[in-house]
Amino acid sequence: MITLTLLHPVQATPVQSWTFENENVIRIGRAVDNHVVLYSAVVSRHHVELRRHGLQWEVVNLGTNGTYLDGKRIQQATLVDGAILRLARSGPNIKIRLGSDRHPATPNARMETVPEGRLVDAEKGTYAGEEEPRGTVAESTPRAEESTPTSSSTSVPAQEEQGAEFAVIGQLPVHLLSEWRAPPDCQHSHAQENDIFCIDCGVPLRVWKTLGHYQIIRALGQSNIYLGWRSGLTAVIKGHSLAASREEIRAFQRQARQLCKIKHPVLPQFWEAFRYGSDSYLVSEMVYGQSLKQRIQEQGPMNVIEVSRWLIPVCELLELLHRQDPPVLHLHIRPSNLIHPYVRRETTDLVLVGWCKASVLTSDSGTFIGTVGYSAPEQQEGKPEPASDLFALGATMVYLLTGYEPETYFRWGTREYRLYAEDIPHLDPRMVDLINCLTHPDPRERYPNAAEVKKHLQEIATIPPAVSSRA
Numbered sequence: 001m002i003t004l005t006l007l008h009p010v011q012a013t014p015v016q017s018w019t020f021e022n023e024n025v026i027r028i029g030r031a032v033d034n035h036v037v038l039y040s041a042v043v044s045r046h047h048v049e050l051r052r053h054g055l056q057w058e059v060v061n062l063g064t065n066g067t068y069l070d071g072k073r074i075q076q077a078t079l080v081d082g083a084i085l086r087l088a089r090s091g092p093n094i095k096i097r098l099g100s101d102r103h104p105a106t107p108n109a110r111m112e113t114v115p116e117g118r119l120v121d122a123e124k125g126t127y128a129g130e131e132e133p134r135g136t137v138a139e140s141t142p143r144a145e146e147s148t149p150t151s152s153s154t155s156v157p158a159q160e161e162q163g164a165e166f167a168v169i170g171q172l173p174v175h176l177l178s179e180w181r182a183p184p185d186c187q188h189s190h191a192q193e194n195d196i197f198c199i200d201c202g203v204p205l206r207v208w209k210t211l212g213h214y215q216i217i218r219a220l221g222q223s224n225i226y227l228g229w230r231s232g233l234t235a236v237i238k239g240h241s242l243a244a245s246r247e248e249i250r251a252f253q254r255q256a257r258q259l260c261k262i263k264h265p266v267l268p269q270f271w272e273a274f275r276y277g278s279d280s281y282l283v284s285e286m287v288y289g290q291s292l293k294q295r296i297q298e299q300g301p302m303n304v305i306e307v308s309r310w311l312i313p314v315c316e317l318l319e320l321l322h323r324q325d326p327p328v329l330h331l332h333i334r335p336s337n338l339i340h341p342y343v344r345r346e347t348t349d350l351v352l353v354g355w356c357k358a359s360v361l362t363s364d365s366g367t368f369i370g371t372v373g374y375s376a377p378e379q380q381e382g383k384p385e386p387a388s389d390l391f392a393l394g395a396t397m398v399y400l401l402t403g404y405e406p407e408t409y410f411r412w413g414t415r416e417y418r419l420y421a422e423d424i425p426h427l428d429p430r431m432v433d434l435i436n437c438l439t440h441p442d443p444r445e446r447y448p449n450a451a452e453v454k455k456h457l458q459e460i461a462t463i464p465p466a467v468s469s470r471a
Contacts, residue, residue, distance in 0.1 A: 002019070002020050002057060004096065005018075005095040007094070014095070025049055029044055029047040038343075042090060043091050043092065047061075048063060048085070048087060058076060058077060059079055065091065067088075069083060082095070082096065084096070165275060166274065166275035170270045171260070204217055211276045214228035216237070217229055235284065236283070236286055242279075252280055256270075259355065260282075264320055265313070265345050266348050267352065270284045270355075271285065287339050288342050292310065292335040292338040293335035295340065304431045304460055307400045311393065314333075315450040316450075319451045322389070330354070331384055333389055335400060337354035338352060373395055373406045374392045394439040406439075407419075409421065419439040
């Protein structure tokens with residue numbers, strides 16, 4: 001048996017593991033016909049092969065950018081248990097485990113301390129959920145909970161309005177429901193000073209507090225968001241504002257119920273929601289990857305065809321969310337919340353994160369949540385609606401096409417202050433019309449729904465390459 005674990009490039013946190021028992025050859029690369037498919041510009045289509053010879057495994061480099069074993073460039077070498085395989089000088093790191101383990105491979109081992117107020121490494125990695133956005137007021141530091149968890153019960157609207165028990169099961173990984181025990185003989189001998197997980201067994205080395213079934217490792221930022229751990233998996237745990245009113249708590253619970261029911265490849269998996277003490281929490285998977293903002297900073301602006309193809313799946317998700325009753329709004333769409341995950345997901349290469357700031361549209365809405373340049377006028381007035389997400393989508397297109405924040409192209413016209421896409425040099429007229437419609441100050445003048453936006457993006461995506469230009 002051989003187990004391959006992809007490590008996060010910054011925190012060395014295992015992102016995903018693959019175990020092979022009967023294969024004699026394992027291929028790793030960017031092409032979809034590999035056993036392990038990794039998205040990275042420096043990884044070749046068929047980068048490396050692992051070959052079994054009796055009881056031993058060897059690695060053979062096939063990639064043009066080279067393969068490194070424990071830091072040394074190799075062409076062919078024998079693998080040993082615990083070795084680190086790196087594809088290209090700056091590419092993905094894969095930890096090798098040989099033989100049968102007495103406990104399942106854990107997808108979280110080493111994670112260094114995340115800087116206060118941020119959930120993002122500016123150059124290499126992104127968590128699900130990001131830094132405090134401009135234009136919002138940070139909430140107070142989360143407080144520790146000492147109360148006991150409430151028991152589960154079925155949630156119905158009548159119970160919700162009466163403030164009754166709150167427990168929702170969503171896409172909870174099956175193995176979380178079974179008993180999990182850490183290996184009793186692990187001495188954490190490889191732990192380093194800044195580690196918060198044992199790199200060998202995955203057990204947290206420091207636990208701040210407990211929320212229900214989850215051990216809380218630390219707070220992430222200032223918005224009642226936590227890094228949680230349960231049975232070998234890390235999670236993002238979001239609580240409502242500590243100063244939330246009763247109506248805001250009810251809206252948070254409605255949002256949690258809806259998100260736990262929805263499954264879409266562009267949407268993170270929401271595992272469950274529960275009440276602990278006097279607070280309610282929503283639990284989701286951690287998504288590791290590169291944001292489109294980071295991608296633009298590294299590779300430069302995209303052309304109109306690239307932008308269209310990236311955002312078509314986002315329109316499909318928004319169409320689904322806006323059809324809910326009541327509609328589910330993100331209200332925080334921007335390039336830094338659109339993540340290209342390190343590990344391939346079903347039918348899309350993009351995940352929309354940042355749901356810690358999401359909201360459900362209710363008659364009680366009245367608080368501005370958003371980011372300057374990406375927030376529609378009605379959202380800034382505390383009256384968001386589905387068209388507000390479309391406004392943010394249009395503003396996001398501007399950044400992807402230019403590398404500049406959308407407010408760069410705001411100016412006063414004859415009657416109003418708004419974004420003028422025609423000021424973007426050499427931009428295709430169809431994209432100009434699309435962005436201007438999406439970012440119109442009056443929500444009634446925008447496209448009626450995300451399905452219409454998707455249709456226009458599909459038309460633009462078919463423009464011959466010679467016609468489209470990079471802004």
